[in-house]
Amino acid sequence: MNLWTVQTLVPLPVLVPLFAAGLALALHRYQRAQRYISVVALSVVVVAAAGLVVAANDGPVVIDLGGWAAPVGVNLVADPLAAIMLLVSSVVLLCVLLYSMAQGIADGDDRTAPAPKDAKELRETLEAQDPDADETGRRDVLPVAIFHPTFLILAAGVADAFLAGDLFNLYVGFEILLAASYVLLTLGGTSERIRAGSVYVVVALLSSVLFLLAVGLVYAATGTVNMAQLAERLPEIDPGVGLGIQALLLLAFGIKAAIFPLSAWLPDSYPTAPAPVTAVFAGLLTKVGVYAILRTQTLLFPANEKLEAVLLVLALATMLVGILGAVAQDDVKRLLSFTLVSHIGYMIFGVALATQASTAAAIFYVVHHITVQTALFLVVGLIERRSGTTSLDRLGGLATMAPGLAILFFVPAMNLAGIPPLSGFLGKVGLLEAGVLDGSALAWVLVVGSVVTSLLTLYAVIRAWNKAFWQPCPDERRLPPSSPLPWGMVGPTAALVAVGVSLTVVAGPLYDYADRAARMVMDGHTYVEAVFPDGAPRGTGQSNEVTNDAEEDGS
Amino acid sequence: MIVLDNIPSGALLLAVGVLFAAGVYLLLERSLTRVLLGFVLLGNGANLALLVAGGRAGAPPITGTDDAEPMSDPLAQAMILTSIVITLALVAFVLAMAYRSWQLHGHDEVQDDLEDTRIARLAVEDAPSYADSDTEETGVTLDEEAVTTRDEVALPDPVTEPRGRGGDGA
Numbered sequence: 272m273n274l275w276t277v278q279t280l281v282p283l284p285v286l287v288p289l290f291a292a293g294l295a296l297a298l299h300r301y302q303r304a305q306r307y308i309s310v311v312a313l314s315v316v317v318v319a320a321a322g323l324v325v326a327a328n329d330g331p332v333v334i335d336l337g338g339w340a341a342p343v344g345v346n347l348v349a350d351p352l353a354a355i356m357l358l359v360s361s362v363v364l365l366c367v368l369l370y371s372m373a374q375g376i377a378d379g380d381d382r383t384a385p386a387p388k389d390a391k392e393l394r395e396t397l398e399a400q401d402p403d404a405d406e407t408g409r410r411d412v413l414p415v416a417i418f419h420p421t422f423l424i425l426a427a428g429v430a431d432a433f434l435a436g437d438l439f440n441l442y443v444g445f446e447i448l449l450a451a452s453y454v455l456l457t458l459g460g461t462s463e464r465i466r467a468g469s470v471y472v473v474v475a476l477l478s479s480v481l482f483l484l485a486v487g488l489v490y491a492a493t494g495t496v497n498m499a500q501l502a503e504r505l506p507e508i509d510p511g512v513g514l515g516i517q518a519l520l521l522l523a524f525g526i527k528a529a530i531f532p533l534s535a536w537l538p539d540s541y542p543t544a545p546a547p548v549t550a551v552f553a554g555l556l557t558k559v560g561v562y563a564i565l566r567t568q569t570l571l572f573p574a575n576e577k578l579e580a581v582l583l584v585l586a587l588a589t590m591l592v593g594i595l596g597a598v599a600q601d602d603v604k605r606l607l608s609f610t611l612v613s614h615i616g617y618m619i620f621g622v623a624l625a626t627q628a629s630t631a632a633a634i635f636y637v638v639h640h641i642t643v644q645t646a647l648f649l650v651v652g653l654i655e656r657r658s659g660t661t662s663l664d665r666l667g668g669l670a671t672m673a674p675g676l677a678i679l680f681f682v683p684a685m686n687l688a689g690i691p692p693l694s695g696f697l698g699k700v701g702l703l704e705a706g707v708l709d710g711s712a713l714a715w716v717l718v719v720g721s722v723v724t725s726l727l728t729l730y731a732v733i734r735a736w737n738k739a740f741w742q743p744c745p746d747e748r749r750l751p752p753s754s755p756l757p758w759g760m761v762g763p764t765a766a767l768v769a770v771g772v773s774l775t776v777v778a779g780p781l782y783d784y785a786d787r788a789a790r791m792v793m794d795g796h797t798y799v800e801a802v803f804p805d806g807a808p809r810g811t812g813q814s815n816e817v818t819n820d821a822e823e824d825g826s
Numbered sequence: 827m828i829v830l831d832n833i834p835s836g837a838l839l840l841a842v843g844v845l846f847a848a849g850v851y852l853l854l855e856r857s858l859t860r861v862l863l864g865f866v867l868l869g870n871g872a873n874l875a876l877l878v879a880g881g882r883a884g885a886p887p888i889t890g891t892d893d894a895e896p897m898s899d900p901l902a903q904a905m906i907l908t909s910i911v912i913t914l915a916l917v918a919f920v921l922a923m924a925y926r927s928w929q930l931h932g933h934d935e936v937q938d939d940l941e942d943t944r945i946a947r948l949a950v951e952d953a954p955s956y957a958d959s960d961t962e963e964t965g966v967t968l969d970e971e972a973v974t975t976r977d978e979v980a981l982p983d984p985v986t987e988p989r990g991r992g993g994d995g996a
Contacts, residue, residue: 343901439905446912453919460926468923469858469936476865476916477853483872483909484846490902491834491879539939605941 277326281334281347283319284357284430287312292423299416306372309419313365313426320358327354328784331791331801333436341802342497346436350798351788352634353433356562359638360433362770363554363645364426366763370649371418371547373759374656418458425451425551432559436802438486438496441563445482445527449475452556455548456540463543471540478526485519492516499802502570502795517572521564521582528560530619531589534612538596541611542604542661546652549604553611554645558637561618565637568622569630569792582623583713590616590724597731603651603661606735607644610687610728614640617724620717621702624709630789632701635782639686639694639774646683646767650676653756653764654739663735668744675761677740682768684736686775688729694774699725701782834878842878845871858924858934862917869913873906 291312298304326332331350335341349357428448435441453475457468490496492512493504505513522533529537537557541549572578593613600606618640621633655661657673670677682693689695699721706718774781791797845867852864880902885891887900924934 439908443908443912446916450912450915450919453916453923457923457926460930462930465923465927465930466937469927470939472920472923473853473858473861473865473936476920477868479916480849480865480868480872483869484875486905487872487875487879490876490905496901496905535939539941 277322277332278334280319280322280326281332281349281434282336284316284323284361285347285427285434287315287319288423288427288430292420292427295423296420299420302416305416305419309368309423310365310372312423313361313368316361316426316430317358317365320354320361323349323354324351324358324784327351328787331798333801341436342495342500345440346497346802347434347440348436348498348798348802349434350791350801351784352562352565352792355634355638355784355788356558357430357433359641360429360555360558361426363641363767364422364429364551366767366770367547367551367554367645367649368422370550370652370760370763371422371545373757373763374545374547374652375418417454421451421454422551424448425455429555429559433562435498437498438489438501441566442479442482442486445559445563446479448556448559449479452552456544456552458545458548467540467543470536474526474536478523481519481526482523485516485523488512488516488519497802498566498570499799502799505571513572514575514578517567517575517578520567521578524560524563524567525585526560527557528564528619529557529589529612529615530585531592531612531616532585534589534593534615537612538605538608541608542602546648546655550645550648550652553608553648554641557611557615558641561615561622561633561637564619565622565630565633566792568625569789570795570798573793573795574625579623579625580713582619583717586616586619586623587717587720588616589613589619590720594724594727594731598727598734600731601663603654603663603666603735603739604648606663606731607647607651610731611644613724613728614644614687617699617702617721620721621705624705624714626705626709627786627789627793628708629702629705630793631782631786632698632705634785634788635694635701635778636698638781638785639698639771642767642771642774643683643686643695646764646771647680647687649760649764649767650680650683653760654680656760657756663738665745666739667742668740670740672744673756676756677736679761679764679768680740681736683771684732686771688732689725690729692775694771694778697775697778697782834881838874838878842871842874845874856935858920858927858936861936862920862924865920866913866917869909873909873913876902876906876909 291308295305295308298308323332327349328351331348333341333346333348335344335346337344339345425448428444428446428451430444431447432441432444435444453468453472456471457464486496489501492508493501495501495504505516526533526536541552544552568582590613593609593611593616597606597609597613600609614636617636618633621629621636624630651661653673653676654666654669657676658666658669660666686693686695689699702721703718706714706721849864849866849868849871852860852867855861855864880899882898884898885895887897927934
C-alpha cells in the first residue's frame with residue numbers, strides 16, 4: 272500500500288497529539304521542549320485537517336485501521352462534516368495553546384484562579400524569595416508540566432470523536448477528551464475547582480455510562496457498531512426499539528451538549544477553570560456533543576418526526592432559559608457560559624428541522640460559534656488580567672484603559688448577537704430561513720424564539736460591554752498595577768477574533784461547503800458507499816481476503 | 827461463525843437492572859465516595875449489558891480450531907475490556923478528587939451550586955438578583971462567596987479538620 276495517499280492524513284489528527292503527549296510528559300523537566308512539541312503537534316494537526324477539508328470535498332475519505340476491513344475492524348471517516356469540524360477545532364486549540372503558554376510565561380501570577388487570600392500571600396512570598404523557582408510551590412498556578420500533555424490528549428480525543436466511523440470509537444473518543452477535561456478543569460486542585468470539578472465529573476460520568484449502555488443496546492439490536500452498517504440496519508429493526516435507542520443516545524449526547532434540562536452543570540463548572548481552559552471547553556466540548564447529535568440524527572436515524580418535535584421544543588427551551596440566565600448574571604464568565612447554553616439551542620434547532628438546508632445552517636452555525644465563543648472567553652481572560660476581576664459591578668473604565676481590548680471584546684460580542692453582516696447573522700438567517708420553509712406552527716414558534724434570543728443576547732453582551740468598558744471605574748484602588756498585556760496573549764486572541772470575522776468574508780464558500788457536508792450525511796448513501804465501496808459488505812482493509820476466506824472455511 | 831442468541835439469559839438481565847438501580851441510587855448521594863461506588867456499579871452494569879448483547883457464551887473465538895460448538899462473540903468482549911480500562915482510569919481520578927476534597931474541606935461531599943444557594947437566599951429575602959446601578963456595588967461576587975461558602979454538612983470540626991491548607995480562607 273502506498274503510504275503517501277490522502278488516506279494517510281486521516282489518522283494524523285489523532286496520532287500526532289497522542290504521541291506528542293507522551294513525549295511532552297516524558298520531557299516534563301524541559302518546559303521549552305514541551306512548548307515546542309505541543310505547538311508543532313497542533314500545527315501538524317491544523318495542516319492535516321486543512322488537507323482533509325480539501326480532500327473530503329469530493330467525498331468521504333475512509334481508512335480502515337490496522338488493515339482490518341470495515342465492519343470487523345475500526346475505521347476513521349473524514350467526510351466534509353468531520354473535516355470542517357476538525358479544522359475549526361484544531362485552529363482553536365492551537366490559538367488557545369499559544370495563549371496559555373504566553374500566560375504561563377509572562378508571569379507566575381495567575382489571576383484566573385480566585386485564590387484564597389492566604390494562598391496568594393504565600394505565593395507572593397515565594398516569588399519574592401526566589402523568582403526563578405519552579406511552579407510546584409505555587410498551587411494556584413497552572414502546573415505547566417501536566418498542562419501540555421493533557422491539552423494534547425484533549426486534542427486527540429476531540430479529533431477521534433470527529434473522525435470516528437463507529438459508535439464505540441466515538442465513545443472512546445469522548446472518554447479520551449473527557450478524561451483530559453477532568454484534569455484540566457481541576458488543575459491545581461484549589462477548593463473552588465474541586466467543588467466545580469466534582470459536579471462536572473459526576474455529570475459527565477453519568478452521560479458516559481448512558482452512552483455505553485446505548486452502544487450495548489445498539490449492538491444487541493443490530494449486531495454491529497459500525498455507523499455505515501448501522502445506517503443500513505437500523506431502519507430494519509423494530510421501530511419501538513429504534514426509538515428507545517435514539518432517545519438514549521440523545522440523552523447521553525444532550526448532557527454533553529448542554530441541552531436545556533441537562534444543562535445546569537455547565538454555567539457552574541466552566542467559569543472556575545483557568546481562562547484558556549474555559550475558552551477551549553466552551554468552544555469545543557459542547558460542540559462535540561452537538562456533532563454527535565448531528566451525526567446520529569442525520570446518518571443513523573434520518574426520519575423520526577416525534578423526536579424531532581421534542582428536539583424543537585428542547586431547542587426553544589435551551590435558547591430562552593439560557594439567555595434569560597445570561598441576562599441575570601453579574602460575572603462575565605458566567606454570563607458567557609449562559610450564552611453558550613443558549614446558543615446550543617440554535618444548533619439543535621437546525622438539527623431538529625432535519626432538512627438539508629437546516630442541517631447546513633446548523634453546521635455553519637457550529638463553525639461560527641466555536642470560534643466566536645472561544646475568542647470571547649480569551650478576551651475575558653485578558654480583561655481579568657487587566658482589572659483583576661470579572662464581576663461587572665467591579666469592572667469599569669476599560670475603554671480608556673485598554674482600547675484595544677474594547678475592540679477585541681466588541682467584535683466577537685456583536686458577532687455572537689448576530690449583527691449583520693457578521694457570520695453570526697448569516698448563520699441565524701440560514702436557520703430562520705430553514706424554519707420558515709418548514710412552515711409548521713412549531714417551527715414558526717422557534718423562528719420567533721430565536722429572534723427573541725438573538726435580541727436578548729445583544730442586550731446581555733451590550734450590558735456587559737457598557738459596564739466593563741463604558742462606565743467609569745467604580746473603585747480605582749482595586750485595580751492591579753498597570754502593566755501592558757503580553758503580546759503572546761493578545762496575539763492569539765486577536766487571531767481568533769480575526770478568524771471569526773474572516774468567516775464572514777468566506778461565508779459564501781463556507782456555506783456551500785456546509786451544504787455539501789449536510790447533503791453527504793443526509794442522502795444516506797454517500798457515507799455508506801465510501802465505507803463499503805462497490806456495494807461490498809466489507810471495507811477496503813487488507814484483511815478483506817483473509818476474513819472472507821475464514822468465513823468460507825467456517826461455514 | 828458468530829451466533830447471536832435471540833433470547834438472553836434472564837439472570838444476566840436482572841443483574842444489569844439491579845446494578846443500574848443501585849448505581850443510580852448511590853449516584854444521587856452527596857458524598858463523592860458513594861458517588862464513586864455508584865459509578866462503579868453503573869459501569870459494571872453497562873459492561874454486563876454489553877456482554878448480554880454479545881449473545882450466548884461459546885467456544886473461544888479463534889479460527890482454525892476444530893470446535894463443534896459455535897464461537898462466542900469476540901467484539902462484545904473487546905468492547906467490555908476497553909470500557910473496563912476506561913472505568914478504571916476514571917475511578918482512579920474520582921478517588922484522587924475525593925481525597926483532595928477531604929484534604930481541603932475535611933469531607934468529600936459535593937457542595938450545592940453557589941448560584942442556586944444565592945438565588946434561594948435572595949428569594950427568601952425577596953430581594954432583586956442584582957441592582958443595575960452604575961455606581962453602587964451589590965456586595966460580594968460569586969467568586970468571593972465561593973471561597974467562604976460551606977454547606978450545612980461542612981461545619982468545621984476540629985477533630986476532622988485535616989492538616990495543611992485545610993479549611994482555607996476560613
